[in-house]
Amino acid sequence: MKRTVFKAFLKKIYEKFFFRVPALKLSLYPIEIPEIVVEADLDFLLLELPARYMPLMPNGLAYVHNLLKDSGVKCQTIDVNIIFYHRYHSQKILNKRNKIYMPSGRLMVEDPWDNTSEAEWAKDDFIDYFWPQIEDIIRQIVEQKPKAVGISLNGFNRRLASRFVKKLKEQAVNIVVIAGGYDCVYPYVGPQVFQDYDYMVIGEAEPVIKSLVQAIIRRERPKDLPGVVSKFDSPSREFEAAPLFRDLDSLEFPKYEWVPQFYYQTFDRKHLIPITGSRGCNWSKCRFCAECFPFRKRSPKNVVDEMEYWTKFSMHTFHFNESDVNGDHQNLFEICSEIIKRELKVRLVGQLRIDKRNTKEYFEHLHKAGFTHLRFGVDGWSTNTLKLQCKGYTMESVYQNLKDCHDSGIFTAVNIVIGVPGETDDDVEESISHMTNLRSYIDLVESMNTLILAAGSEYFRNSDKYKIRFREKKESLLRQHPTSIPEALWFSEDPYIDQKVRVERLNKICKKLHKNGVAIGSFASKVVEKIRKKAS
Incomplete structure (x- = not known):
């Protein structure tokens, strides 16, 4: 799921927010x-x-x-x-x-x-x-x-x-x-x-x-x-994970030195440098997510040293290439302080979690450092679906974060996940209402997707707990589809939700948001159209 919305995020960044390497022609x-x-x-x-x-x-x-x-x-x-x-x-x-x-x-x-x-x-x-x-x-x-x-x-x-x-x-x-x-x-x-x-x-x-x-x-x-x-492992061997690497500051940051940096731009001279300020996710409880790994972080100085290195090559646009950019709330603040202190002229984009500590002053600080585009994985847009997905925040915090981010001058984007186990028609109506109420502060809905049942997610690992049922044996499906179970091959009960229901709800949300003046991005529209075609 994160990977799908991550691609939507990059697409919008590419279309709207890149710096170009200085040049005489496009x-x-x-x-x-x-x-x-x-x-x-x-x-x-x-x-x-x-x-x-x-x-x-x-x-x-x-x-x-x-x-x-x-x-x-x-x-x-x-x-x-x-x-x-x-x-x-x-x-x-x-x-x-x-x-x-x-x-x-x-x-x-x-x-x-x-x-x-x-x-x-x-x-x-x-x-x-x-x-x-x-x-x-x-x-x-x-x-x-x-x-x-x-x-x-x-x-x-x-x-x-x-x-x-x-x-x-x-x-x-x-x-x-x-x-x-x-x-x-x-x-x-x-x-x-x-x-x-x-x-x-x-x-x-x-x-x-x-x-x-x-x-x-x-x-x-x-x-x-x-x-x-x-291929040389013992037949009866059970996999054992390697010890977790924790000292991220000890690693030399990437310089891509096998070719001159000049080549890392597009045919129309746009560039995007991934910055990994942390690894893992400090929350790691979202039930649809397959990327719930232990959280570790780099120091602010170490992160900004990497940014400063790239500015010397006239490359200034950075994407925080990580699952939980504000996993350590204060560390991100201090990264921004270090950027401001060094007077670096950079453009920063990333995905933040909704958090009540994300105040107006916090967003203003991020904007001063160079954040121009932030995407929020709101995912659940009703009080009930936030609990069902185990998001860890309230609709009150969603309202506060989106308004404060937008009012701070940062392009504010969101997504929505539709059709999680336990979701009701009332949740759909409430979701439409909240997104419509917030339309002045939502610059773009970047991704709209029905629930992807991803291997490694809580929904997949403990499917019985969430009344998720499969149309074939789960073990057989995983062998055939190791990354995620096709939408048509699973459903949930109480209430009954299959892909037909999920697509109907997706269509209803799309139509009403469009009618109510909520901006839906091109990538989200393509995803919706793809889902519709598969369901027809």
């Missing part, structure tokens, strides 16, 4: 695009395969890169995604190709890297368009014989990565493949969605990646490691 091209050259005698080759939403930088990949570069491992990092991105768009713009066709004859989407194009990367004919370039990388890897290859998985690139590894293994059977990334946060999800690995790092890489790679380059094949799933 288009970035022509530029000299780096060649992809795999070095000889490598211990480890770390790859970011397409696609990843642009212009967001590969934050997780950069942390792994930093961990390995001083570890005695001869490592090379290649962001294939950024190179493919610029190859594609430079050819399209410079050659004035308004229409590009896949080998199958199907018309290519306008921008393969737009976050609304995720489904395209799961189609073979779409991947076929890029496959000759992928085959060249495979050829080089086979020739240069690195001991191991690492791949970052992010949902978008899962199918392409699978084809890549299968083809590579056909020609280099002894090469070791290590997978990690967003798809690999749970031991019961990662190995199901991507099976073409030798080792898979589950969760954060810091506790395990150095020792794992060092063992592999010694020609060892370790097994049963905490925080790692492997």
Whole structure:
């Protein structure tokens, strides 16, 4: 669920709030695009395969890169995604190709890297368009014989990565493949969605990646490691998580130094730098959420040091790339104080939790530091649904936060989750009433979605407790659909809510909000339309 609304958030930021790198013309091209050259005698080759939403930088990949570069491992990092991105768009713009066709004859989407194009990367004919370039990388890897290859998985690139590894293994059977990334946060999800690995790092890489790679380059094949799933594990092995990494300030912040920073901008010169001021979620109780991990934070000085580094390259727009930006209320305040003290001219965007401590003065301080756009995961818009979802705040706080944020000069966006177990028709009416009452303070409804039953969420783990029922055996459904259960295959009781009911309520809310003058964003509209089509 968070990932869906996160994409909506980035889409709106992209459309409205980017700084552009100073330039004389809008288009970035022509530029000299780096060649992809795999070095000889490598211990480890770390790859970011397409696609990843642009212009967001590969934050997780950069942390792994930093961990390995001083570890005695001869490592090379290649962001294939950024190179493919610029190859594609430079050819399209410079050659004035308004229409590009896949080998199958199907018309290519306008921008393969737009976050609304995720489904395209799961189609073979779409991947076929890029496959000759992928085959060249495979050829080089086979020739240069690195001991191991690492791949970052992010949902978008899962199918392409699978084809890549299968083809590579056909020609280099002894090469070791290590997978990690967003798809690999749970031991019961990662190995199901991507099976073409030798080792898979589950969760954060810091506790395990150095020792794992060092063992592999010694020609060892370790097994049963905490925080790692492997093809070499004992048949009866039960997964054990690695110790939690807590000292975030000890990590070098990402600099993406494998290419000049200049390349991390879009074809129309927009940039977005992810900042991870914290990890995990201090609340971790929202029942639909699958990202409930222990909260840890960086110091204000450490965070602002990273921002100041990027301003030296005329890059000033930062996205707080984390689940709980105000998980430590005072720490965020102090980050803003440090920005103000250094007189940095930055533009900041992020997602905040509703919190009664978010006063008008608090928002004014955030705005002074550079916050221009804040999104609130309100999710439940009635007193009852806030309790059902275990949000931990009241409608009174929702009113106070949205008004104070908007009045402080910050673009204020929200979302809504529809169809949670126990929701009633009265809740729908109350939700419409509250959103309508707040329309002067809601600049945009960025995401509207029916409940996604995500693996790892409280609703999924304890489904019986919430009277959630499945149309097939739950264990079988999870094997077939490891990330989330399709909407048509589950329902809840007391009252009865299936996807037909959820879509009816979604339609009712959309129509009434539109009629009442509540602004609904383009991404939210696309999500709603997609849900309607699936239900019809």
